[in-house]
Amino acid sequence: MNDTAPAGLSAAAPAPAEDDSRRHAPMTFREFVAMIAALMALNALAIDIMLPALQDIGAALGVADENDRQAILPAYLIGFGAGQLLIGSVSDRFGRRPVLLVGLVFYVAAAILCAFAPSFTALLIGRFVQGLASAAPRVVTTSIVRDCYGGRRMASVLSLAMTIFMVVPVIAPSIGQGIVLFAPWQGIFWLLALYGLGMLAWTWARLPETLEPERRRAIGPRALAVAFREVFTTRQTFGYAVAAGAMFGALFSFLVTGEQIFAQLYGLGPLFPVAFAGMAGAMAVSSLINSRLVGRLGTRRLSHTAMTGFVLVAAALLALALLDVLTIVPLVALMSCALFLVGMIFANLNALAMEPMGHIAGTASSVFGSVTTLMAATIGAVLGQAFDGTVVPLFTGWTILGVAALGVIAITERGRLYGRGA
Template sequence: MSDINADAWVSSGHRPMGFPEFVVVIASIMALNPLAMDMMLPALPNIGSAFHLEVANRPQMVLSIFLLGFGVGQFVMGPLSDRFGRRPVLLGGMAVYCIASLLAIAAPSFETLLLARALQGLGTSATRVIAVSIVRDCYAGRKMASVMSLAMMVFIAVPVIAPSFGQAVMLLAQWRGIFIVLMLYGVAALIWSALRMPETLPVSERKSIAIRDVLGAFRQTVTNRQTFGYALAAGGVMGSLFAFVFSSQQIFTEIYHLGHYFPLAFAAIAVGVAIAGFLNAKIVGRVGMRVMSHTALVIFVAVAGTMFAATRLHMLPLGLFMPLAALMMFAFGLMMANFTALAMEPQGHIAGTASSLYGSITTLLGIGIGATIGQDYDGTLVPFTTGFFLCTLAALGVVLMVEKGRLFRPHQFVIK
């Protein structure tokens, strides 16, 4: 992207912001979600101890309940933004996020903490849906994929540094201090968006939120082969990632005995996503979304198969697990931006609702898969690697059906 004049990429839809600021703002509001997820990873054992949780896997609910609120919330955020515009829904969602962070800080019980986490997830559902919708309002096709990749490059540092940041915060203020940081970041993002983000959906293009119309838009989304197919594939891929995230603290501390070095190991693996975002932004405009994402999917399947076989043969030491996990993250980074762009490409006329339903399908499917695999953790890598392998095979099968058996097609083609 460095060879492209940023001024040529400025859309009238996001003026007066220039292109660089637009990308950074989009990345900042999208980062609310991964920040709230990954900062919590090193805190899970402390939360379990603070609330005297007897079931070892139960602290994972701090992550899964957050994602449940995130997934369910997306059902309504898209239609609301298509009716009332992007700004009010975006700002309202961020306000809910900040209030939920306050509730988490003062939570007297584990159940109250889970309620706060569900509300945080609900708030970030608005930021995710609206961010994608705003990008779709302003850009289309490969340009949209490039913008999404650039936004991912800006906020991709979040999962890399968030666990270490969370560990550092806990040294000063215990686990509740993490929610203070989350609240302050949410307030800063809210103020920036309120001051700088324009409304990108003209009044003339707004949709009705009558039940019949919303259901009609949902029907258009799920009956589009390309949109629904890539949503299902992304859900399977995301389920693999969620399974890894939910189990990562236990995997690194209990199986590989890394202790407090766990955040560093997680950061080293997450670098793969950053590299993927940079690579995708540089070349997706030349080679196309399908070539990039299908290549990444094949890599994902190969990594999953290798992990599965190595686990069964009891030959998956940390020295092999780390590069395989980094390659998994690299492939994930290439897939998700392009899967999202491919799914949204035919839905410009109902971008908010389509983004909403796409996000709900991928997130809820991912949560169901990831939580199931995570709760099956038994002190070994067998549940994770088995689930990972099955999910990737299913995702590959769905993409093959969507593309009618033809992968790596370089040209753009909207499947009806």
Template sequence: MTDINADAPLAVSSTHSPMKFGEFVVVIASIMALNPMAMDIMLPALPHLGAAFKIADANRLQTVLSVFLLGFGVAQFAIGPLSDRFGRRPILLGGMAVYCVASLLAVIAPSFELLLLARLLQGLGTAATRVIAVTIVRDCYAGRRMAGVVSLAMMVFIAVPVIAPSFGQAVMLLTEWRGIFVVLMLYGVLALIWSAVRMPETLAVADRRSIAIRDVLLAYRQTITNRQTLGYALAAGGLQGSLFAFVFTSQQVFTEIYHLGHYFPLAFAAIALGVAIAGFTNARFVNRLGMRVISHGALLGYVAVGGTMLLAASNGMLPLPLFMALSALMMFSFGLMFANFTALAMEPQGHIAGTASSLYGTLTTLLGIGIGYVIGQHYDGTLLPFATGLFLCTLAALAVILVVEKGRLFKSHKMVS
């Protein structure tokens, strides 16, 4: 049984010395950014990939994104237990090395199938950065302080996916699509060197756990049988599904429906700024208001956005300005939920932070990929499939949170696993 008030303003002594707090946040953000960078910088290159490999079906090109997320989701399942046994540093650095090698493989890929293999390996590598980053934060902080650190990190790393499509478009103007993977490889190498030189080990030898199958399964059982952890993971996965669907179809939506052409990365960046603003807002107010007040309010806002978009799309009344405004509000709401859902899910799992973080990441990512892929493959030249999927995802997430919180939103209370 777990008896914990996860919204209490707890804090633990940081163990990231010799780094100061500011550098710690930036390093965490930089390694977390490897994943969204590898996702969003590809968006302008998708038509060029289709031409290079003679792929006429634009929906098939979405696999360049979905296979990356598949590797990312599956690998997280093992990263946590390994980091709980061998420490954070070796797993983090090993994953980043795999990412760099995979980026090189993508540069020289002679076929679409080999490119997909490289993307799968990139996803495997970034799984380590995602799991270990959250785990390191949990090693050093707890409660609202943890949510604040995650929000500050999100403010830094969210700048990468905001500018990534525009940066990718600039790269495409100077070179071919392979140049994008050169950029990803160079960024990965720099992040690897910085982490190797400055990031300390945050898991004491005395706190390391066995990776015997029985012990790992016990840790997984402790994670998935905790009402708070599992509930927030399922809700986050559903919401990520709607976000992934937006990313998968964004290039087609902006170029085919709204005819923005090469300007679509600017529209994408303007929408994605909503997440950055949310990160700043959450970091500023989470200590005062608490994780539940902010994230539950954002969830209700997400439901309202989904319902409005579905109503407008059903009546054929979704011009570009309205779509941009609703999408920005969607991103803003998601940003307010992102750090807080993660912190609420992880709060009861301090004793098995690595394993819990990996299972949380696997559940949310694979659920998100499955939902996002299904919605994306139903793209038919209109916004109705996306709007329908978005609204259903939000309703499902709200239902799950209501069950977890026993019908009581906004207020913290004792949770029992």
């Protein structure tokens, strides 16, 4: 694999300096970070708010098998992953703003479609379409950050955005629980539609175009093939994309099985959102800490160390599960530690993968998002279907995924782990 970009693509207009905040004027830095976080949250809310409602939706639409109800989550994620393949290239050609606005319109429309779904099949179709639409804000937000910032400053911006964004996974299950307690499950999709409308209005009013005309690229078949080949053959970008996909798969497998594990296996019932909030809160805290440390320690040292820690915690959870001594307190404590480490891993792996791709940020963000999301959907579906009334399949998967991700990173870095680097 190549370590540098091909000459033809390197000749494109240069990427921004570490700090080029003028590109998102008139927004201040704080408003910019808040908007990026809120756009990221569209995706997290569409996943996590579903967790307490799976039983109600299954009962209402005639789905008796609990593992089959999990399809509500992978259906969304498959659409989300597939939609990212071309979104970035389109935004590299026509600009970030129009692509984002169109995606938000379809996000709202898909939420309304889900609210009126007469069958489980129709609901899955609606969720797939909503996932496709969510690809636009996912890809475009990363590209916008790359348009405006580079290097450690980019990693810091992403970490700050993720700190705000992580509030959504903390509160989303509680919101979903509240809706199904006092209203039909369709209320969840009406809330998603309202949130999408709010983001559409905000971005329409305040977000400028961040991609300068001279940095736009053609999207003909040849140009796309060249850009995709660069992404897949650039050692740093592809290696970190695969590692991030494995870790996203570990997280998604927890989301898919979390309600069955905590609400049913461990008997938490309606208290499941409380336990989930505590664990998701650990991810928010780690993102904040990462934003403070990344400038001093570097993305490589932080992400490699966090990956090693995740492997150790996952192995400890698996050992306790196999010994059948994993009670609720150590389960929540150790899973919180694991998710704390995951929160520190994601922003840094994303930044490392995108760093060589400034001249094709949209396409690179598309491929990165598609690879990681489709990997996560596949891994989550496999581990979800493997649920057998114990946590052994989940933590076996976590341990394997952590070791595999760390191995991929070691290959990508040619064995040089934990260095300061970028």
